[in-house]
Amino acid sequence: MFLLAIIFNLFSWCIVLRLLTVYVRAERKRDRAGQIIAKCNAFSKSFYDASVAIGGYSITKSDLFLAKFEQNLKALTDQMAELKSLAGPDRHQKIDDMSTLLDRAVNTLREAKAMADSSIETPHAESKARQMYKEVRGYADQFQELLRQLAEEDWRLVTTPQADGKRTLTIAVSSAATGNLLLLLGLFLMLFRHRQSSK
DSSP: OHHHHHHHHHHHHHHHHHHHHHHHHHHHHHHHHHHHHHHHHHHHHHHHHHHHHHHHHHHHOOHHHHHHHHHHHHHHHHHHHHHHHHSOGGGHHHHHHHHHHHHHHHHHHHHHHHHHHOOOOOTTHHHHHHHHHHHHHHHHHHHHHHHHHHHHHHHHHHHSOOHHHHHHHHHHHHHHHHHHHHHHHHHHHHHHHHHHHHO
16 A cells, blocks of 8 residues: 555656646747747847938938948848747748848848939939838838748747646646655554554
């Protein structure tokens, strides 16, 4: 009987360890989801800031705007690499699509910079600038859609309450601890009876 109680107690602690492993994995997955969401938001902001900076540069020719533009382009490249490392292989196609789109968007932004650097006024310059603005706005919309698709699963993970996992783990630990107490009580009673019978 005592051996059966020990086996049951060991089994309950194995269940606790398994639940703890599952819980820790789920928390890591939620943490990674939060990081992906943060990187998506940072990417979106960097693209917006790069667009605003090139617009400011085209109006003022200020080196401050140019530096901000270059800084945001570098940030976009870094954020793309970070997103790829955070996202699982199942999402690398979306990252590759974003990378291709980023290359096209950067080319358009660099073309806008070259146009701003050119002091030659042409009859089509204003029309070309409007067209580039529409292209950049279109890229921003496409990025927003790709980022939404990329982070959709992550938003679900982050917004889903994890109370059930914690509660299940707490119940399992409580049950195993209660089993330990009962086992110790049984051991104590067994030793007490053994001592009584030997007198």
